[in-house]
Amino acid sequence: MIEIQNLSKTFKTADGTVDALKNITLTVNDGDIYGIIGMSGAGKSTLVRCINMLERPTEGKVIIDGVDVGALSAAKLREVRRNVTMIFQSFNLLMQRTCLDNICFPLELAGVSRAKAKKRALELLETVGLPDKAKAYPSRLSGGQQQRVAIARALATDPKILLCDEATSALDPKTTESILDLIKDINKRLGITVIIITHQMSVVEKVCNKVAILDNGSIAEEGTVNDVFTMPKSAAAKRLVFTSNPDDNLPEHLSKNSIRVIYNGALVAGTPIIAKMAMDKKIAANILYAQTKCIGDKVYGNMILGIDGGDDCLSSAVEYLENIPDIIVRRDI
Amino acid sequence: MIGQLFSNEAVSEALQIIQNEFLLAIWETVYVTLLSTLFSVIIGLPLGVLLVVGEKDGVLPLPRPVLTVLGVVINLLRSIPFLILMILVIPLTRVIVGTSVGTTASIVPLVIAAAPFVARLVESSLRELNPNIIEAAQSMGASPMQIIAKVMIPESVPSLMSNLTIAVTTILGYSAMSGIIGGGGLGKIAINYGYYRYKYLVMLVAVFFLIVLVQIFQSIGTRISVKSDKRLRN
Numbered sequence: 001m002i003e004i005q006n007l008s009k010t011f012k013t014a015d016g017t018v019d020a021l022k023n024i025t026l027t028v029n030d031g032d033i034y035g036i037i038g039m040s041g042a043g044k045s046t047l048v049r050c051i052n053m054l055e056r057p058t059e060g061k062v063i064i065d066g067v068d069v070g071a072l073s074a075a076k077l078r079e080v081r082r083n084v085t086m087i088f089q090s091f092n093l094l095m096q097r098t099c100l101d102n103i104c105f106p107l108e109l110a111g112v113s114r115a116k117a118k119k120r121a122l123e124l125l126e127t128v129g130l131p132d133k134a135k136a137y138p139s140r141l142s143g144g145q146q147q148r149v150a151i152a153r154a155l156a157t158d159p160k161i162l163l164c165d166e167a168t169s170a171l172d173p174k175t176t177e178s179i180l181d182l183i184k185d186i187n188k189r190l191g192i193t194v195i196i197i198t199h200q201m202s203v204v205e206k207v208c209n210k211v212a213i214l215d216n217g218s219i220a221e222e223g224t225v226n227d228v229f230t231m232p233k234s235a236a237a238k239r240l241v242f243t244s245n246p247d248d249n250l251p252e253h254l255s256k257n258s259i260r261v262i263y264n265g266a267l268v269a270g271t272p273i274i275a276k277m278a279m280d281k282k283i284a285a286n287i288l289y290a291q292t293k294c295i296g297d298k299v300y301g302n303m304i305l306g307i308d309g310g311d312d313c314l315s316s317a318v319e320y321l322e323n324i325p326d327i328i329v330r331r332d333i
Numbered sequence: 334m335i336g337q338l339f340s341n342e343a344v345s346e347a348l349q350i351i352q353n354e355f356l357l358a359i360w361e362t363v364y365v366t367l368l369s370t371l372f373s374v375i376i377g378l379p380l381g382v383l384l385v386v387g388e389k390d391g392v393l394p395l396p397r398p399v400l401t402v403l404g405v406v407i408n409l410l411r412s413i414p415f416l417i418l419m420i421l422v423i424p425l426t427r428v429i430v431g432t433s434v435g436t437t438a439s440i441v442p443l444v445i446a447a448a449p450f451v452a453r454l455v456e457s458s459l460r461e462l463n464p465n466i467i468e469a470a471q472s473m474g475a476s477p478m479q480i481i482a483k484v485m486i487p488e489s490v491p492s493l494m495s496n497l498t499i500a501v502t503t504i505l506g507y508s509a510m511s512g513i514i515g516g517g518g519l520g521k522i523a524i525n526y527g528y529y530r531y532k533y534l535v536m537l538v539a540v541f542f543l544i545v546l547v548q549i550f551q552s553i554g555t556r557i558s559v560k561s562d563k564r565l566r567n
Binding site: 052054074075077078079080081082085086088090092093094095096097098105106108109110137139153157163 | 463465466468469470471472473474475476479483484487488490491561562563564565
């Protein structure tokens, strides 16, 4: 379990101080794939570096399995880092070593014998699906393959926690998908807790079970991915979840007569809701904005409806729609 | 002038000198250059590493005054003209080698001049390294010494090799200058015959051999640098 308690980080720069992180408290349970999402400059990378003390917090604590990591000696901290490993946006492999030797590297640091390390590295290359790349140098590999080697390297010391710092940001969508599958698989099979830092909603949607939204150095919102993505409360969360958010453009008089309909896994075939509402209630709705997607036979996403006919009409539309299973309606858009 | 340079008399004299003295002189130059490079690297490499890792955000931060003194000493030694440095260190050479004349004795001033130069070259090589790679090593629990020995230096080998080549050719040039205070090698021949005895043809031949040596060292160095770079391997 990782407990981050009242963590703050202030950087001193030439133009004064910058509060990169402000009083962050969150808990990551064993086995979670915990997403930390935010715009660039929100402090995500600083936060993840505070977990393994690559960045020293100005205030607050990070407690991993009951141990206050910030209070450890340099040597003890190095041991913890074998247990809390990390992968990066730019992969950061040693370019002058073969893939095999890259994976052996953390074992070498830990004093494991060469023969043992080599055996383990070969196993890991198998795990990440690159058994034939042992003797290849990283420069000959694609980005996705380099990240796989980096993942193998991160797994070498049998960690309990894997930190991913924008690990898929430099990869194309298809490769991102395959890397995320690998991370999910590792989480399931090896029971490794994963923390994923990203600015991509799709990454969180695909693999995370919990998410925290970081905005301007503070946690704007936190919870299960399902809750946060279907019912975002904070402005920052809305901004991320409802990408291309029409709020700003929606004229004042329209927003008064509009509601947001959130599909939280409603059945695809069972809910031609707009047409049904028109037939059942004689309420005509105009679709001002919609972004929905089907996952399996369920619909997720949201839609903004403009409803004419005054408050009564609006209220009855809300009432009608709310009674449909897995549909959430918000009047405060 | 040219006629004079290649007069029968001058040519036969030069041939005589080339036959009798050049083989030894080339050997002396190579020997002094390589040994001086070796000692300069032994001293300069750790100093160059310290200059990088000792910084405030470095892997192994040193107390500020230590780093400042180091920097000043290096700059000081580098700013003394080699000709004057050779004379200044004569007492030290006597202590270390036992004499201040001869081929071996010239290694002392060469090392004192070249080690700070090597330190700066090492510094610039190590600074080229992607800091993310060092961070990755830290995230895996590498100690400062492990980062230096297993990451910074091995990852910089191609750049270190090409900078080392610069050092070798510079030292070769300096070694020729040491002929003035009694060092051996091609420099001695060039100065003794060309400058003191007006035998310009001999001097030109000595310079020619110096150029050939520089070319050889440079191409070997470039080759090693490229060969050692696994980023370029196909």
